[in-house]
Amino acid sequence: MSHSDVPGAAAAGDRGAHPAWPGLFVSFEGGDGAGKSTQLVRAAAWIASVTSREVVRTREPGGTALGQVLRTLVLHGEDLDPRTEALIYAADRAQHVAEVIRPALRRGAVVLTDRYLDSSVAYQAGGRELGADDVERLSFWATDGLLPQLTVLLDVSPGRGLARLSDAPDRLERAGDVFHLRTRQAFLDRAAADPGRWLVLDASRSREELTEQIVARLVPLLAALPPAGSTLDPQAVRPRSVRGEAEGARVVSTPAEAMHPENAAPPRDEGAW
């Protein structure tokens, strides 16, 4: 099913070259341990250093108070039927979009989310083998058709990604090699089908290289935004020069995103920036 087949998506008018909001919506996707949270933090810092636009960092599941309850249920609760799991992720997403993402985009903010709808299609449709059309349609209904203008895929082999994790594995991380191989393939297939929205990166490249590629893709998107009391300084496209939040810039984190271990402190090897 193509996106234009989704009634809710078409009606919402929130996608395409001229979305119905003045902000920019970017999602970061990938397998567990791909390093997307680190890249999200670095991208947010870079954006804040070149524009005075509000930058909102958030994540799924758990970008709202309700989402944090749902996150505990779905990641650390008892075994769930795959359809129940899909519905919980969709409910988390519905509240996240309504409470955090859409209002921020309407304010003209740049919203960076650690996982979004494509995670459901990859994990619940690919991994759990629920139908891709059904899972996508459910999420489109939950979000009234909201898709990011850019989705960054940090592609990593499951073996390598899971080996990078230090905490005890959650329910999804324990789902097994075959599950994670299907999930990875679903991400790659989805990206290949819509190259205009996706940026696929090999997560084994250096952190600096990855940030540079993400920044290169962000520059034209930021430059195309309607004014929000800020201007993009194209001379500043040097991610290694970014050391944190620029003076006067606003980087806002949703509670769960701020609680993420990667974000409680600056990225571990920040000295390399």
Ligand code: TYD
């Ligand atoms: P999290 O600890 O946030 O993992 P990560 O740091 O890799 O993002 O856990 C989120 C888990 O939930 C992760 O294994 C992917 C899974 N997930 C889904 O299965 N479906 C979804 O729609 C989303 C958003 C996440």
